[in-house]
Amino acid sequence: MPTDYVHGYTEREAQRLHDQAASVRELLHADTRYAAGELVLEPGCGVGAQTVTLAAGSPQARFVSLDIACESAREARELVGSRGLANVEFAAADLFRLPFGDGQFDHIFLCYVLEHLPDPRGALESLRRVLREGGTVTAIEGDHGSCYFHPRTSAARAAWQCLIDVQAAMGGDSLIGRRLYPLLSEAGFRDVEVSPRMVYADAGLPELRHSFVATTITPMVEGAREHALAMGLIDEETWERGIRELYAIPASDEGTFCYTFFKAVARK
Numbered sequence: 453m454p455t456d457y458v459h460g461y462t463e464r465e466a467q468r469l470h471d472q473a474a475s476v477r478e479l480l481h482a483d484t485r486y487a488a489g490e491l492v493l494e495p496g497c498g499v500g501a502q503t504v505t506l507a508a509g510s511p512q513a514r515f516v517s518l519d520i521a522c523e524s525a526r527e528a529r530e531l532v533g534s535r536g537l538a539n540v541e542f543a544a545a546d547l548f549r550l551p552f553g554d555g556q557f558d559h560i561f562l563c564y565v566l567e568h569l570p571d572p573r574g575a576l577e578s579l580r581r582v583l584r585e586g587g588t589v590t591a592i593e594g595d596h597g598s599c600y601f602h603p604r605t606s607a608a609r610a611a612w613q614c615l616i617d618v619q620a621a622m623g624g625d626s627l628i629g630r631r632l633y634p635l636l637s638e639a640g641f642r643d644v645e646v647s648p649r650m651v652y653a654d655a656g657l658p659e660l661r662h663s664f665v666a667t668t669i670t671p672m673v674e675g676a677r678e679h680a681l682a683m684g685l686i687d688e689e690t691w692e693r694g695i696r697e698l699y700a701i702p703a704s705d706e707g708t709f710c711y712t713f714f715k716a717v718a719r720k
Contacts, residue, residue: 476664479649480563480592480713481505488512490558493582495519495547495575496565500528506561507537516557518543548578555584563592566635570623576639583720589641591716595629598712599669601701611694614680615673621683629714641718649713653702661702665709670698 484506486492490513497503497517507515519525522544529542545551547565560579566572576589583589596616601608619626628635636644653661674695680686686694701707 476649476651476713477505479651480715481509484509484561484590486510486513486559490514491516491556492559492561493518493552493557493579494561495545495550495579496562496568497528497542498524498564500531502561502563503528503540504531504535504537507532507540508535511537511539513539515540516543516552517541518545518547520544520546547575550578550582552582554581555587556582558584558587560587560589562590564594566591566632567593567619567626567628568624572625572628572631573635573639576635576641580640580720585720587720589636589716589718589720591632591636591718592713593629593632594626594711594713596626598629599710601665601698601709602707603697603701603704605694605697607690607694608697609694610686610690611673611680611698614685614691615676617685618676618679618683622679629712632714632716636716636718641720644716644718646714646716649715650710651713652708652710654708655705658702661707661709664711665702665707666699669709669711670695673698 481502487510490510492506492510492513492515494503494506494515494517497519498521500517503515503517517525517528517540519528525542525544532540532542543551548571560583562579566575569575576591579589596612599612616626625631633644633646651660651664653664655661677691680691681688701709
């Protein structure tokens with residue numbers, strides 16, 4: 453199983469991915485639809501958190517969802533089956549060595565994949581090969597540098613920065629959302645359009661604030677704990693205090709949180 457996924461392959465991380473998908477489903481996917489009979493490749497499907505939304509939203513399209521982690525692909529297959537979705541096939545494969553012919557797919561959909569790769573442009577070039585002429589690629593990524601919150605304590609900011617630094621040290625880029633336009637253009641795609649998708653929550657949106665901050669974002673930061681401490685990026689006391697202060701945001705009347713995702717659509 454790959455070991456360079458910054459958040460780890462734990463049961464808690466699998467649940468966090470499902471929580472994250474649910475909290476921003478409409479924000480990210482409301483305008484993603486594929487026509488009947490079209491074949492869509494979803495590389496890096498993970499545990500299927502995005503797959504079920506894609507397949508349910510375009511029930512007449514066909515999807516091939518793949519992941520390099522066999523266990524994740526198995527969990528995704530079980531999830532899709534439990535939802536009664538019959539329009540998805542699964543494979544365990546490396547997106548840099550895709551076992552598909554040139555121009556085989558009508559569309560490609562990527563979500564939270566490029567940020568974990570040391571060569572995102574190379575990945576896009578590999579995917580472009582299996583996309584038909586005129587077909588589209590959709591890429592969704594977050595940008596951890598877009599985050600701001602209140603109260604903005606020094607310990608919480610330090611813990612958040614650790615996630616950015618750990619991912620960079622592992623060869624990824626958690627600031628990649630802002631790079632989608634140049635990456636897609638340099639990989640040979642045309643008609644690139646990028647739209648920011650902002651999540652903002654305060655006490656007036658208690659359910660969103662809880663689901664996004666308490667069950668999605670803060671657990672994501674927590675996943676970098678062992679790496680951050682081992683790398684000497686932060687001391688344990690500051691880390692623990694920072695995590696407590698992040699969890700306190702949705703429990704406070706004054707707590708606010710804002711984060712921006714970026715969704716890009718381009719054509720071959």
